[in-house]
Amino acid sequence: MTKSSRSSRVDGEVTRARILESAGRLFAKTGFAETTSKAIAAEAKVDLASINYHFGNRAGLYQNVLAEAxxxxxxxxxxxxxxxxxxxxxxxxxxxxxxxxxxxxxxxxxxxxxxxxxxxxxxxxxxxxxxxxxxxxxxxxxxxxxxxxxxxxxxxxxxxxxxxxxxxxxxxxxxxxxxxxxxxxxxxxxxxxxxxxxxxxxxxxxxxxxxxxxxxxxx
The missing domain is CATH 1.10.357.10 (Tetracycline Repressor, domain 2)
Known part of the structure; x- marks a missing residue:
């Protein structure tokens, strides 16, 4: 594995973890129904595509948040x-x-x-x-x-x-x-x-x- 690919993987893991933490805080505060992907992206400082890339969609992200919790x-x-x-x-x-x-x-x-x-x-x-x-x-x-x-x-x-x-x-x-x-x-x-x-x-x-x-x- 090249240094570049290792760096990309680490960056991806960091981004995924940041999305998870941000979503967890928002879901805890306002619930699944009232928490939008846009709000999560803003909280995590990522674009909407990053949420879909790592979790598929908002429901997939929520399921991961529940499991992690x-x-x-x-x-x-x-x-x-x-x-x-x-x-x-x-x-x-x-x-x-x-x-x-x-x-x-x-x-x-x-x-x-x-x-x-x-x-x-x-x-x-x-x-x-x-x-x-x-x-x-x-x-x-x-x-x-x-x-x-x-x-x-x-x-x-x-x-x-x-x-x-x-x-x-x-x-x-x-x-x-x-x-x-x-x-x-x-x-x-x-x-x-x-x-x-x-x-x-x-x-x-x-x-x-x-x-x-x-x-x-x-x-």
Missing amino acids: HRRIISLDDLLKIAARDEPAETKLWSFFAILVDAAQAGRGWQSGVLAREVLSPSSNLQVLFTEEVQPKLAVILGILSEITAIPASDPALVRCLISTAAPCLMLLVASNGLPGPVSHVLTMPKQQLTSHLHSFALAGLKAIAHECSATDAL
Whole structure:
């Protein structure tokens, strides 16, 4: 590869990253429907052709912004590393909560804002986010919950456990974008205390459901 081609590739990566960051800030502020490609181009100091070149169109850019936001809050690599640790599943669950509490309390800039808007007012792009980013991560978390409860990952009961475990974290991330009410006050708790509460509450529920399933299987 020549020096010129390497330089062009680096320049292209820098431009792509600048567009992504600029779009993230605008999507977080005004939402997908109200954010034009022209506004994004002006914010990123590029022409409209650059957006189409790197992302295809505005919808493609938005899907990339959603995926990047989700990865920055919790990446699949982070979850896989947690799952692979030689430690009790209960400790792995603690680590999962700690990452999300840290993300919610830190705010994570435009990332939490973009995801909060998409959760509160879903667009047609949500399915892409779920398929490409969320679903693989949920599979890892299901594995951890299965370790804790001894409920097979394919059992609908474990899916219900997953929803009950993840929902409070989702609310915290939404609240980190300035949502008023009691959830925003919870975010002011010390990180260790909040993580401990989520962990204890989830474990109690998981153990209760595990007991119910065990009793049912024994009949």
